[in-house]
Amino acid sequence: MQSIEGHLPSQSPLHAILAPSGIAVVGASSDPTKRGYKAMVGLIKGGYGGAIYPVNPKATSILGVNTFASISDVPGTPALALICTPAATVPDLIAECGRLGIKGAVVLASGFGETGEAGAALEARMMANARAHGVRIIGPNTSGLFNLHHRVNLLALDNLKTGDIGIVSQSGNMLLSLALEAQHNGQVGFSTYIGPGNQADIGFNDYLRYLGEDEHTRVATLYVEGFRDGRKFLEVAREVAAMKPVVVYKSGATEQGQKAASSHTGALAGSYQMTVDLLRQVGVSVVQYSDEILPVAEGLSRLQKAAGKRVAVIADGGGQATIAADRLAEAGLSLATLSGHTQARLEALLLPQASSVNPVDVAGSSDAQPSLLAQCMAVVAEDDNVDSIFLVGMFGGYSLRFDESLLEDEMRGADAMLALAHATSKPLVIYSLYAPVKPPPLRCLHEAGLPVYASIEHAVRVLVALGERGDYLARHASQQSAAPTPPSASGSALLANARAEGRDLLEFEAKALLAEHAIRVPDERLVTHLQALSEVAADFADRPLAMKVVSRDILHKSDAGGVKLNLVGDAALRDAYLTIVANAREYAPNAMIDGVLVTPMADKGVEVIVGMLRDPVFGPVLMFGLGGVFVEVLDDVAFRALPISRADAESMVNQIKAQKMLEGVRGAQAVSKPALVELLMQVSQLVDAYPSIRELDLNPVIAYPDHHPSGYAIVDARIIVERDQ
Amino acid sequence: MQSIEGHLPSQSPLHAILAPSGIAVVGASSDPTKRGYKAMVGLIKGGYGGAIYPVNPKATSILGVNTFASISDVPGTPALALICTPAATVPDLIAECGRLGIKGAVVLASGFGETGEAGAALEARMMANARAHGVRIIGPNTSGLFNLHHRVNLLALDNLKTGDIGIVSQSGNMLLSLALEAQHNGQVGFSTYIGPGNQADIGFNDYLRYLGEDEHTRVATLYVEGFRDGRKFLEVAREVAAMKPVVVYKSGATEQGQKAASSHTGALAGSYQMTVDLLRQVGVSVVQYSDEILPVAEGLSRLQKAAGKRVAVIADGGGQATIAADRLAEAGLSLATLSGHTQARLEALLLPQASSVNPVDVAGSSDAQPSLLAQCMAVVAEDDNVDSIFLVGMFGGYSLRFDESLLEDEMRGADAMLALAHATSKPLVIYSLYAPVKPPPLRCLHEAGLPVYASIEHAVRVLVALGERGDYLARHASQQSAAPTPPSASGSALLANARAEGRDLLEFEAKALLAEHAIRVPDERLVTHLQALSEVAADFADRPLAMKVVSRDILHKSDAGGVKLNLVGDAALRDAYLTIVANAREYAPNAMIDGVLVTPMADKGVEVIVGMLRDPVFGPVLMFGLGGVFVEVLDDVAFRALPISRADAESMVNQIKAQKMLEGVRGAQAVSKPALVELLMQVSQLVDAYPSIRELDLNPVIAYPDHHPSGYAIVDARIIVERDQ
Structure with missing residues (x-):
C-alpha cells in the first residue's frame, strides 16, 4: 500500500481560515430553508469544537446557541466570519470584520461580479474593504467549504466520511455528486472541500497550494470549468504533484461543452486537448469521465504507483478476463509476459484446465479455496516482468455464491492480499462483481485500505493513473527544462527591426534566426535580380530547385502564385523567376517584393509541424504534430x-x-526521433530567448530516417513578431 | 414510455424446455456444495409450480422432496431433465430420457468438447443418443438457465426481480455480474437467462430466436465471446431486431482481448470492428463497455426510441450541464436548437439568471419548486427541433438537500414526468446525482417504468442507443437489399477460365467484368507489342498516360518496377514500355507477361478503397474506406x-x-457521395452474381466532386478467384 508521499511546507493563509478557533455566523437563521440555518446545523452536527457565534439581531438563540445582535457584539475575535446575508450587506460587514481583527471571511451570497456591472462594482467595493482591513475572502458566490479533520462543515452534508481526498470544485453540484457517490460506496473519505466561487480574493491556485500543504490531504482533486491564470496553475500543480497526486476533471472537453461552460463562468477556456497535455506535463492525473473522478482519486490515495505498463491479470472466469484484456489494451497498457518460472509456479497451484498465461484464468481452481487467488497474486507480484497486479472476478462472493463455509478461507485470502499489499511495491487493483454487495472479505479489504472496484472499466482507469504517476515521478518530476540561451545580437536586431517596421520576419530572416541558434535550415539564397540566378543555380549543381516569393506583404505565397517547385535547368529557373514576380505583382500590386528564395527541393520524408503560440491562459506553448492532412483532418498534435x-x-x-x-509505413523507414527531439529542445530555447516572438510555425518540417545527413528539413518557417501597442 | 413492440411467432423448441410442466433433477443432492443441491434450492425457493423429481439412488428425500432411484422410476413424463451428474454418465442418461419421452435436457457437466479429444468423443456419443431419441440439449458445460416468469431458476440466484430483459451469456460470471448489478440498483428485472455452454445441440442463434419469440422478453441481451455461424446469427438478429431491441456486448474488442478470448472458447472470432459494423447493420445495439450493458438494456426496454440526434438538456446546475454537453458531443449527438417560442416559454417559467439556451440551466429557479423541472421538460418536448429530453442534476434529492417540505412538490414533479412520458413520443432520459440514494420521487419514477441513471456517461449511452434504434427502424429495417442481377455470359466465362487456369483475373479482365455490370472503369488498352503503342497513344490525344505490366504471375506490380506514371510523348511511352517489360522479366524470369495496360492518368481526387472478402464467420462482407495512409495507419474503414x-x-x-x-479539406471540393453509394450497390450486386469471386479489391478508387464527368476512377482492380479444392 502507499506511504504518504509528502506535502509542501505551510504557507497558505487558508490554514487559519479552514481550521478556525471560532466562527461567527453572520445571518444565522432558524429558517430551515436558509443557508444561515444549514451552516449552523453543519457546524453543530459536525461536532465543531471551537466557539460558534450566531449573529442575528432578531433572534436570541438558534439551535440552542445564544445569538449576538451584531458582529461587533461577539466576544473575543473569531478567526472566521461566515457571511450568509445578502450581497448588498457584504462590503460593510467585511470592513467591520477587519476592524474587529477577523482575518478570514466566507461569503456565500451571489449577486456579485457574476451578474453584471452593478454586481462587479459591489465586488470591487467588498475587495477594497478587505484589502484595507486585511481580511482574506473565500467567495463570494461560493457553494461553501468543509474541513472534516477540524470538524468544520458549512454545507451540512450528512454521512461524510473523514478521509484524505481534498476537493476544489467550481461546481457545487459536482461536489454533491461526489459526496453522494462516496456515501453510497461507503469507502471514500474526504479531508477538505472548497468552492472557490468568484475567486474575488483567494483563487483557484491558492486552494490547490493549500491542498498541497495540508497534511490530511493525500490527493488533491479538482473540478475545473476554466482557468484564469493557467500559467500560475501549472507552476503550482507541478510543485504539488511532485509531493502528492493531483487529479483534475476539466469540463468543456468538446466545443459543445465549452460553449455550455462559458455561459456559466467568466473564465477563459483554452482548447481542451491543449489543456490536458499541459496538465499531464506537470504531473496532473487528468480524468476524462466524471464518474471516474472518485475511483481514480481513491486509487491514487491508497495504491502504489506502477513502475510500468505491464499488468498481470488474475481471473476466476474467462469472460471477465477477456473484458479486462480488452480494456487494458484500449488504455495503452499491456498484458505482462509472465516468466517461465512464474508460469511453473502458477501451474503447481492450479488445476490442469487453468491458463497460466496472462490473463491467468484459474478456471475453477479457486472454487473450493478462494484464498488461492491471493497466492496467485503473490506469485505474479514476484515476477520482474510485472508492474501491477489486477484481480478480476468474484472474490469476496464465493461464500455467497457457493457455500457459506468458504467464508473463512475467503477472509484468509483477504488477509493475504493485505499482507501482499504491504510487502510489495507493486499496486494491487481489485475488481469484484460482488463489490456492490460488500460481503465481509471485501469490507475487510477496503477498511484496511485496499479499494475494491465495482467496474472493470474504472479499475482499468485506476491502473492507468497509477502507471502515469509512476512514469511522471520517475521520468519527469526531476527533469530540468532546457537551459536558457542568451539572445544573439543579430537575432535581436532582426526582430527589433521587424517590430519597428510593424511586420513579421521574412522567411529567410526566420531561417537565419533559427540558424543563429544552431537549428539546421536548408541551404538557400535570396535572389533579388534575374542576373544572379544562374550563379545561384550553379552553386546547387544539378539538384532540382524550389523558388518562393519573399514579401512582407504576401502571407500566403502559394495563393499568390509565388511558389514553383521541381525546377531543373536555367530556362526553367528564369521562367519561374519571372512568373513568380509577375504573379506576385498581380496578386498584390502594392506589395513590397524583397526577392525570390531559391533552395534545393527537400528529399521526401514524413511531414511534421513544429509551432509555438502564446496562449492567453497558459502562456507560451509548443506544438508538435504530423503535417499535411493529419493535422487538418485529425488534429494529431501534442502541446x-x-x-x-x-x-x-x-x-x-x-x-x-x-x-x-513516424515508425515507417508502406515500406518507409522510421524517422529519427532523436533529431526531432533535439529540434523541439532548440525551438524551446530559441523562443525563450526572444520574448518578442509571438508565434512560430515551422510547417512543414520533413523528418528523415536516422542515417539521413540532415535529420530533417525545415521547408517553411514563419515567425510572427509581437506588435507594439 | 415504450409500448411493447412485438415478438416473433413461436417456433423454437425451447418454449417447452424453458417452461416445463415437470422437471427431473438427475443427480439431485443434499450436499450444499453440489450443483444438484443448488438447482433443487433454486426451484423450490423460486416457487416452481410444476412437479420436481429428484433422482438419487442414495437418498430418500432431498429438501423435503421424495427422491427416485433412477430416472426410469419417475412417474409420468417430466418435460425436462436437469442432469447434474458427471460427464461420463451423460450419454446413457440422454438415451434413457429419450426412451422415457423426455424431450429436453440441460447438461451442466463440463469435460466434453472443451477439454480435448476424449471429451469431444463423449460429446459426439451424447449427441448421437440425443438425435436417435429426439432429445434436445442445452449445454453441456452450461452455467444453467432461468425463466423467472415460469419460476424456473436452476441457478439459485437470490433476489432476482422478474422482468423483461432476456439474457444469453457465454460467460456465467457475466450473468452473475449483471444479476448483482440489477440487485444493487433495484430497478432491473429479468425474463430468461440461458448459458449456451458448448452448444452441442441448441446453439446461440436458437437462443436469440427464442428471446425474439418470448412474449415476456422486451430486450434480448447477449454477451458474446465468439460467433460460430455468424451469417445465420445476422439473419436471426435482423428478424428479432425488427420486433424488439437486441443488445450485444462482444468481448475481444482488441487483439489482446481476442487472444484472451480464444484461449477460452473454441469459436472463431472475426475482427472486432467488422463484427460491430455487421451487428449494427442488422439493427443490433452494440455496447462497448461491460458496465453499460444493463443501463442500455434497461433504457431500450423502457423508453421511447428517438427520431433523431437532437437532445434538449434541462439542468439545475452548470457543472453537470457542461458535462452532459461534452458527453453528448463525443457520442455524436447534438444539442437541439430550441425554437424562439420554446425559449420564450422557458423564460416565462424561470428566473432571469437562468439560461433558456440549450443546455437549459434553471439556475436556482427550481430550488423552491422542483416540479418546475417537469414543466421545462414538457415545454421542450413540444419543440419540433427536439428528439429527446435529458434531465440532468439533483431531481429527487431536493427534499434531502434543501428542506423536507419540498418532498410533496417533488412527488408532483415525478408524477408530471410520468404523465409526460406517457403523452410524448420522445424519450425522457433522467440522470440524478441522488440516484444511488433512491429517494421517494426517484423510486416512484422507476417503479412506474422510468429509469433513473446514476451516471451521466451511462445516460448518454442510453440516448445514443435510443437514437440508433429510431434510425434503424425508420431507415433500415424495411429497406430491401440490392436486387440480384444475373451473371453475364462473358463474365462467367472470364471467371471460369481463370479458375480453370488456377489463377486470378488479370487487371484488365477484372475491369472488363466490372464494366459488364455497368460499373464505370477508365478507358484503357492492353498493348502487347511495341508497334501498337503509338496508335493507342494517339487515341488518348495529349493526355499524360500511365502504364502497368499485366501478368498473372506478378501480384505486386510496383515492386516489380512494372508501373510508370505521367508519361507524355512517344519517346517516353516507348522507353516506359521497354523498361516495364525488362523490369518484369528481371523480377520474375518465368513470369508469363500478358502485355502492358495503357490508360490516361486519373484526375486528382480523394483516394478510397472498395473491397469484398468472404469472412469465415460472417460470409461475404463489403468494405469501404479512405485509401492511402488512412487505411494503413488509421483503419478508417466500414464493413x-x-x-x-x-x-x-x-x-x-x-x-x-x-x-x-470526403467533405473537402485544404480548399478541395466535397466528393460525390451518391456516386460512391451507387458504386457500392453495384459491387454488391456483382459479387452476389458470381459466387466464384473470393475477394475483390478496388484500390485505389479516386473519388471526385459532383460535377466531375465520371464520379470516380477505379485506378486498380483485383479480383481473386475461388480455387478448386
Whole structure:
C-alpha cells in the first residue's frame, strides 16, 4: 500500500481560515430553508469544537446557541466570519470584520461580479474593504467549504466520511455528486472541500497550494470549468504533484461543452486537448469521465504507483478476463509476459484446465479455496516482468455464491492480499462483481485500505493513473527544462527591426534566426535580380530547385502564385523567376517584393509541424504534430508549456496517435526521433530567448530516417513578431 | 414510455424446455456444495409450480422432496431433465430420457468438447443418443438457465426481480455480474437467462430466436465471446431486431482481448470492428463497455426510441450541464436548437439568471419548486427541433438537500414526468446525482417504468442507443437489399477460365467484368507489342498516360518496377514500355507477361478503397474506406454484410471518421457521395452474381466532386478467384 508521499511546507493563509478557533455566523437563521440555518446545523452536527457565534439581531438563540445582535457584539475575535446575508450587506460587514481583527471571511451570497456591472462594482467595493482591513475572502458566490479533520462543515452534508481526498470544485453540484457517490460506496473519505466561487480574493491556485500543504490531504482533486491564470496553475500543480497526486476533471472537453461552460463562468477556456497535455506535463492525473473522478482519486490515495505498463491479470472466469484484456489494451497498457518460472509456479497451484498465461484464468481452481487467488497474486507480484497486479472476478462472493463455509478461507485470502499489499511495491487493483454487495472479505479489504472496484472499466482507469504517476515521478518530476540561451545580437536586431517596421520576419530572416541558434535550415539564397540566378543555380549543381516569393506583404505565397517547385535547368529557373514576380505583382500590386528564395527541393520524408503560440491562459506553448492532412483532418498534435525538458520533448513525439507514420509505413523507414527531439529542445530555447516572438510555425518540417545527413528539413518557417501597442 | 413492440411467432423448441410442466433433477443432492443441491434450492425457493423429481439412488428425500432411484422410476413424463451428474454418465442418461419421452435436457457437466479429444468423443456419443431419441440439449458445460416468469431458476440466484430483459451469456460470471448489478440498483428485472455452454445441440442463434419469440422478453441481451455461424446469427438478429431491441456486448474488442478470448472458447472470432459494423447493420445495439450493458438494456426496454440526434438538456446546475454537453458531443449527438417560442416559454417559467439556451440551466429557479423541472421538460418536448429530453442534476434529492417540505412538490414533479412520458413520443432520459440514494420521487419514477441513471456517461449511452434504434427502424429495417442481377455470359466465362487456369483475373479482365455490370472503369488498352503503342497513344490525344505490366504471375506490380506514371510523348511511352517489360522479366524470369495496360492518368481526387472478402464467420462482407495512409495507419474503414441496401451503402460512406477528407479539406471540393453509394450497390450486386469471386479489391478508387464527368476512377482492380479444392 502507499506511504504518504509528502506535502509542501505551510504557507497558505487558508490554514487559519479552514481550521478556525471560532466562527461567527453572520445571518444565522432558524429558517430551515436558509443557508444561515444549514451552516449552523453543519457546524453543530459536525461536532465543531471551537466557539460558534450566531449573529442575528432578531433572534436570541438558534439551535440552542445564544445569538449576538451584531458582529461587533461577539466576544473575543473569531478567526472566521461566515457571511450568509445578502450581497448588498457584504462590503460593510467585511470592513467591520477587519476592524474587529477577523482575518478570514466566507461569503456565500451571489449577486456579485457574476451578474453584471452593478454586481462587479459591489465586488470591487467588498475587495477594497478587505484589502484595507486585511481580511482574506473565500467567495463570494461560493457553494461553501468543509474541513472534516477540524470538524468544520458549512454545507451540512450528512454521512461524510473523514478521509484524505481534498476537493476544489467550481461546481457545487459536482461536489454533491461526489459526496453522494462516496456515501453510497461507503469507502471514500474526504479531508477538505472548497468552492472557490468568484475567486474575488483567494483563487483557484491558492486552494490547490493549500491542498498541497495540508497534511490530511493525500490527493488533491479538482473540478475545473476554466482557468484564469493557467500559467500560475501549472507552476503550482507541478510543485504539488511532485509531493502528492493531483487529479483534475476539466469540463468543456468538446466545443459543445465549452460553449455550455462559458455561459456559466467568466473564465477563459483554452482548447481542451491543449489543456490536458499541459496538465499531464506537470504531473496532473487528468480524468476524462466524471464518474471516474472518485475511483481514480481513491486509487491514487491508497495504491502504489506502477513502475510500468505491464499488468498481470488474475481471473476466476474467462469472460471477465477477456473484458479486462480488452480494456487494458484500449488504455495503452499491456498484458505482462509472465516468466517461465512464474508460469511453473502458477501451474503447481492450479488445476490442469487453468491458463497460466496472462490473463491467468484459474478456471475453477479457486472454487473450493478462494484464498488461492491471493497466492496467485503473490506469485505474479514476484515476477520482474510485472508492474501491477489486477484481480478480476468474484472474490469476496464465493461464500455467497457457493457455500457459506468458504467464508473463512475467503477472509484468509483477504488477509493475504493485505499482507501482499504491504510487502510489495507493486499496486494491487481489485475488481469484484460482488463489490456492490460488500460481503465481509471485501469490507475487510477496503477498511484496511485496499479499494475494491465495482467496474472493470474504472479499475482499468485506476491502473492507468497509477502507471502515469509512476512514469511522471520517475521520468519527469526531476527533469530540468532546457537551459536558457542568451539572445544573439543579430537575432535581436532582426526582430527589433521587424517590430519597428510593424511586420513579421521574412522567411529567410526566420531561417537565419533559427540558424543563429544552431537549428539546421536548408541551404538557400535570396535572389533579388534575374542576373544572379544562374550563379545561384550553379552553386546547387544539378539538384532540382524550389523558388518562393519573399514579401512582407504576401502571407500566403502559394495563393499568390509565388511558389514553383521541381525546377531543373536555367530556362526553367528564369521562367519561374519571372512568373513568380509577375504573379506576385498581380496578386498584390502594392506589395513590397524583397526577392525570390531559391533552395534545393527537400528529399521526401514524413511531414511534421513544429509551432509555438502564446496562449492567453497558459502562456507560451509548443506544438508538435504530423503535417499535411493529419493535422487538418485529425488534429494529431501534442502541446507542452515552454520551456520543455528533454523528457517532455520525447513524450511529445511519442504522443502522436498515428505513430505508424513516424515508425515507417508502406515500406518507409522510421524517422529519427532523436533529431526531432533535439529540434523541439532548440525551438524551446530559441523562443525563450526572444520574448518578442509571438508565434512560430515551422510547417512543414520533413523528418528523415536516422542515417539521413540532415535529420530533417525545415521547408517553411514563419515567425510572427509581437506588435507594439 | 415504450409500448411493447412485438415478438416473433413461436417456433423454437425451447418454449417447452424453458417452461416445463415437470422437471427431473438427475443427480439431485443434499450436499450444499453440489450443483444438484443448488438447482433443487433454486426451484423450490423460486416457487416452481410444476412437479420436481429428484433422482438419487442414495437418498430418500432431498429438501423435503421424495427422491427416485433412477430416472426410469419417475412417474409420468417430466418435460425436462436437469442432469447434474458427471460427464461420463451423460450419454446413457440422454438415451434413457429419450426412451422415457423426455424431450429436453440441460447438461451442466463440463469435460466434453472443451477439454480435448476424449471429451469431444463423449460429446459426439451424447449427441448421437440425443438425435436417435429426439432429445434436445442445452449445454453441456452450461452455467444453467432461468425463466423467472415460469419460476424456473436452476441457478439459485437470490433476489432476482422478474422482468423483461432476456439474457444469453457465454460467460456465467457475466450473468452473475449483471444479476448483482440489477440487485444493487433495484430497478432491473429479468425474463430468461440461458448459458449456451458448448452448444452441442441448441446453439446461440436458437437462443436469440427464442428471446425474439418470448412474449415476456422486451430486450434480448447477449454477451458474446465468439460467433460460430455468424451469417445465420445476422439473419436471426435482423428478424428479432425488427420486433424488439437486441443488445450485444462482444468481448475481444482488441487483439489482446481476442487472444484472451480464444484461449477460452473454441469459436472463431472475426475482427472486432467488422463484427460491430455487421451487428449494427442488422439493427443490433452494440455496447462497448461491460458496465453499460444493463443501463442500455434497461433504457431500450423502457423508453421511447428517438427520431433523431437532437437532445434538449434541462439542468439545475452548470457543472453537470457542461458535462452532459461534452458527453453528448463525443457520442455524436447534438444539442437541439430550441425554437424562439420554446425559449420564450422557458423564460416565462424561470428566473432571469437562468439560461433558456440549450443546455437549459434553471439556475436556482427550481430550488423552491422542483416540479418546475417537469414543466421545462414538457415545454421542450413540444419543440419540433427536439428528439429527446435529458434531465440532468439533483431531481429527487431536493427534499434531502434543501428542506423536507419540498418532498410533496417533488412527488408532483415525478408524477408530471410520468404523465409526460406517457403523452410524448420522445424519450425522457433522467440522470440524478441522488440516484444511488433512491429517494421517494426517484423510486416512484422507476417503479412506474422510468429509469433513473446514476451516471451521466451511462445516460448518454442510453440516448445514443435510443437514437440508433429510431434510425434503424425508420431507415433500415424495411429497406430491401440490392436486387440480384444475373451473371453475364462473358463474365462467367472470364471467371471460369481463370479458375480453370488456377489463377486470378488479370487487371484488365477484372475491369472488363466490372464494366459488364455497368460499373464505370477508365478507358484503357492492353498493348502487347511495341508497334501498337503509338496508335493507342494517339487515341488518348495529349493526355499524360500511365502504364502497368499485366501478368498473372506478378501480384505486386510496383515492386516489380512494372508501373510508370505521367508519361507524355512517344519517346517516353516507348522507353516506359521497354523498361516495364525488362523490369518484369528481371523480377520474375518465368513470369508469363500478358502485355502492358495503357490508360490516361486519373484526375486528382480523394483516394478510397472498395473491397469484398468472404469472412469465415460472417460470409461475404463489403468494405469501404479512405485509401492511402488512412487505411494503413488509421483503419478508417466500414464493413457491411452482403448484399447491402442503399441505406447500408449511405451509412458506410458516412461512417468514415475522417469525413473531412470526403467533405473537402485544404480548399478541395466535397466528393460525390451518391456516386460512391451507387458504386457500392453495384459491387454488391456483382459479387452476389458470381459466387466464384473470393475477394475483390478496388484500390485505389479516386473519388471526385459532383460535377466531375465520371464520379470516380477505379485506378486498380483485383479480383481473386475461388480455387478448386
